Amino acid sequence: DSGVTQTPKHLITATGQRVTLRCSPRSGDLSVYWYQQSLDQGLQFLIQYYNGEERAKGNILERFSAQQFPDLHSELNLSSLELGDSALYFCASSVDARVNEQFFGPGTRLTVL
């Protein structure tokens, strides 16, 4: 158990819908990262937050957004969902803004029908 929690574990929804994925970092970790793992794109970095502020952006679509709240949990919002958004979404956390050692959550498996 990495100490990073993600909810829900599974999510099934329809095209055009909007969903929110939630992540709670390990106790004491200030940085949260979101990654997407899909069959065609592999594991890709989406976005990073550090202590409430966006720090780095990767291949994140404009339909996706994220935020980190004062209690340091983070949410990833996916809207206007398409079939291709079906993937495993991982959250990771680290103590500071450096990626020295990220600990990954169990992931949320999103299925868009």
Add this chain to the structure above:
Amino acid sequence: AQKVTQAQTEISVVEKEDVTLDCVYETRDTTYYLFWYKQPPSGELVFLIRRNSFDEQNEISGRYSWNFQKSTSSFNFTITASQVVDSAVYFCALSEVGSNFGNEKLTFGTGTRLTIIP
């Protein structure tokens, strides 16, 4: 831009055999970190090792060992006396530090699916 290549898509070996997973990386930075992660069938990502670019010492942890060679930009992972529980997808990853201090991300390879046959 940073890139990680894991040329071996799938490997199958018989239990107790040794197996080496290859990882080749590209980076323009002189300061970077290399990682290996394991993803078992259950789906979670398990951190195995981190190595910074200034530390070329090989590392051994039980049946696992890692060979880091800057001259060939490789960070290979060897499992000795493989066991069925080693069956998983293994990912190599790279993070540049350099000018991106405090603004780092992991770039993953495409992974190697390792199957240990009983």
